[in-house]
Amino acid sequence: MTISKGRIVHLTTVHHPYDPRIYHKECLSLHKAGFDVTLIAQEADHDLGKDKPIKHITLKKYTNRIKRMIFGTMDAYKKAKKLDADIYHFHDPELLPVGWLLKRKKNVVIYDIHEDYVTSIMQKGYMSKPVRKVIATAYKYMEMFFARKMELCLAEKYYKDIYPKGVRILNYPTINEKFIEHRRDNRPLEDKLLYTGNVSYVRGAHIHSKVPLIDEAVSVHFVGKCPSDLAEEMFSIAGERRDNLKIEGIDQFIEKEDIEARYLSHNWLAGLALFPPTDHYMKKELTKFFEYMNAGLPIICSNFPVWEKFIETYKCGIAVDPYSETEIRQAIKYLRNNQDEAKKMGQNGKQAVLEELNWNTQEENLITWYDQLLKYN
Known part of the structure; x- marks a missing residue:
């Protein structure tokens, strides 16, 4: 009987459950390394299925963004809390309050930063520049508040300039x-x-x-x-x-x-x-x-x-x-x-x-990092 190295929960309210970085790279790599991995994500057109190695706990799919950010995040929090995971790894800025609520002395919470969100907000052409600046500044301070006790996972090299304490797990492709x-x-x-x-x-x-x-x-x-x-x-x-x-x-x-x-x-x-x-x-x-x-x-x-x-x-x-x-x-x-x-x-x-530029190098970094987090937590 295989003994799990730890219970891991990945959470997303925004990304598709088959998202390449979340599912095909991180979740599958962690499962292969011996972790008990569960994914909390929206319903898919067809479920991950019983024959898939990753357990999928579904969230209702909302077409309205505000409803998703309110009700989707509440649902994600309730379902994640019940699992009492060793590591919670979430992938969306709207889940920052959820990650903050899930953090305990005995667990680890990781915020996976897929994008440079402050810069991304500043380029939203449908908002006026003053509004963009206010929202970007508000987001920056919200992120600083909620993420101060979290680990940061960086998908891009230059994010290290913005988040010096973050760990780079770059989004290189799996070798096909x-x-x-x-x-x-x-x-x-x-x-x-x-x-x-x-x-x-x-x-x-x-x-x-x-x-x-x-x-x-x-x-x-x-x-x-x-x-x-x-x-x-x-x-x-x-x-x-x-x-x-x-x-x-x-x-x-x-x-x-x-x-x-x-x-x-x-x-x-x-x-x-x-x-x-x-x-x-x-x-x-x-x-x-x-x-x-x-x-x-x-x-x-x-x-x-x-x-x-x-x-x-x-x-x-x-x-x-x-x-x-x-x-x-x-x-x-x-x-x-x-x-x-x-x-x-x-x-x-x-x-x-x-x-050089393949997921195998990043998979090794991810698993080593997880092992260290569990060892010293």
Whole structure:
């Protein structure tokens, strides 16, 4: 009989229960290491199921954000408290009060910081700048108050500058054996560009929608959740080239396995990350980069200094001015006309993931950290 190393509860009221970082990386890694892991998350279209190793306690799904933040968090707290866990690990800012209430001398509470929330609030275009500043400041002080006795888990390198006491557990991809076996060097690349992950304005939805107008030979394929009103805007921007925009995921979550299958469905010319400049994204090494590299795709991305340095370091793509149609057109043309070099970029990226930028390195850090927390608590 296997003896559990400790009872662990992961909580989210915002993320999908199959969220890649929460479920596929952290929860599964901890389960594999011998911890008793339970996930408290919203209902899914189909449940995690009895054959899945992670116990899933469901929360009601609210379409209204205010109701979710009030009733969803209350429900999460009640269900989490009953489990009397050794470690509570939560993933949303709205759960800060819940984490604070769950903290006891005999347990550990971890706040997993997925985003730079202060900077993210400051870039919300639908609010006036004074309102954004007030909300961002209020959030900062609320976070400082509630999180002062918590451990902090950081998903991004530069977050360490904001949270010096935090522990980096970076959001690198799991190594996909099918990607390793998949060969791209024995057939021509197609005039198809891929974007994976959530689709939004700040993630370049409008810029990506113009690409079929910039180069009429290409089609752009989006695989990730996209609000229906944004999808209509994107089709409108593409105009007469709208048929060259393919959006899979309008108003629905696309699961990790389905996204990974799309990587193998075509011999893509490149993966796209043409984001507009925002303080939030300019400092980040996008998880999207690692996923494109994992699949052996060259990257066409914005030429932010951090991103351009990343591309140069790993020789895995081309960085361009996201507002320059000429540079975007030239990058696409270069990859199309220099396919051996394009495939070499993809191979460079894949090799970097296999050797360095993969979840195995972070899994080891996560498990060591958990062991230490339980030992010294």
